Amino acid sequence: MKKNRVEEDVCILAIESSCDETAAAVVKNGREVLSNVISSQIALHTLYGGVVPELASRKHMEKINQVVEAALDEAHMALEDITAVAVTYGPGLVGALLVGVAEAKAIAYGAKKPLVGVHHIEGHVSANFIEHEDLEPPFICLIVSGGHTHLVVVKDYGEFEILGRTRDDAAGEAFDKVARAVGLGYPGGPKVDRAAKKGNPQAIHFPRAKVEGAPYDFSFSGLKSAVLNYINHAKMMGEEIQVADLAASFQHAVVEVLVSHTVEAAVELGYGKVAIAGGVASNSALRDEMRKACKRRGLKLYYPSPVFCTDNAAMIGTAGYYEYINGARSGWDLNAVPNLKLGER
Numbered sequence: 001m002k003k004n005r006v007e008e009d010v011c012i013l014a015i016e017s018s019c020d021e022t023a024a025a026v027v028k029n030g031r032e033v034l035s036n037v038i039s040s041q042i043a044l045h046t047l048y049g050g051v052v053p054e055l056a057s058r059k060h061m062e063k064i065n066q067v068v069e070a071a072l073d074e075a076h077m078a079l080e081d082i083t084a085v086a087v088t089y090g091p092g093l094v095g096a097l098l099v100g101v102a103e104a105k106a107i108a109y110g111a112k113k114p115l116v117g118v119h120h121i122e123g124h125v126s127a128n129f130i131e132h133e134d135l136e137p138p139f140i141c142l143i144v145s146g147g148h149t150h151l152v153v154v155k156d157y158g159e160f161e162i163l164g165r166t167r168d169d170a171a172g173e174a175f176d177k178v179a180r181a182v183g184l185g186y187p188g189g190p191k192v193d194r195a196a197k198k199g200n201p202q203a204i205h206f207p208r209a210k211v212e213g214a215p216y217d218f219s220f221s222g223l224k225s226a227v228l229n230y231i232n233h234a235k236m237m238g239e240e241i242q243v244a245d246l247a248a249s250f251q252h253a254v255v256e257v258l259v260s261h262t263v264e265a266a267v268e269l270g271y272g273k274v275a276i277a278g279g280v281a282s283n284s285a286l287r288d289e290m291r292k293a294c295k296r297r298g299l300k301l302y303y304p305s306p307v308f309c310t311d312n313a314a315m316i317g318t319a320g321y322y323e324y325i326n327g328a329r330s331g332w333d334l335n336a337v338p339n340l341k342l343g344e345r
Contacts, residue, residue, distance in 0.1 A: 016088045016312060067313075083324070086316055124145065138155050164216025175251075176188035199245040204249035278309060
């Protein structure tokens, strides 16, 4: 393990603003969350059926100082008590990221504290460390959100090997588009999950895509198109669409692929631990099916509480802690990188 031993407590002030949550947290020694403050913009963007980048940036500017102050107050800390400042610098919406990066740089410079740039996806993986003291690398992790679907080996803290990724839509993106198509609205993931609880997952057969030559890659655009075609055909024929059945059948198709790829990778590569992360990791069907599959194959499963699945700063503080103790420092030229790839610096 690269993890260094530190004798004194390390307290990270973390900032997250990659999409539509303005968040700040204080995390002690990587696993103890002293505060985790989130200002959500869901109500604002629901009016438009999705995130509007310009509005998100403006709302971040309005809320960023408030959430940082609230996080420090909740942790009963002042800036002089903080060891370092960590911030998401990519991937995400460029304007939104810039607000958080500028705030973190200003605080770090003014308080004379080290600055640590954190990869957003690394933050999602690190959310699993917060509530699971026994979880240490290496393990397999499925990262599923509105913008990302990755299957990786977490070889060490901050060190990843990508096994597979989506070739088109992310799983969460497919949830949002299907939810919009059947009138469930935004955000799509939780609304599809709720509707699916009342439906029959076997009512409609939707395709499961396999990528030739890349057994761990994902593809959800064909599934999304199949759902839209089903809806259009039903409307043309004057047939009533059973939204609950459609939601359950669509969700079942997504979950089946996510679970099978993850478990197969863990078994074939010899890893006994599996974790899931990202906003879609709070999906009840994904949790249930992954739990059953891991139990059948003798794998230990980890996942965060829902509050740590969606975008939050506590996960950035945890990732920032491990980056910090391993010597990572960012300069004052740290900038937003909206298309930052996992493993890049």
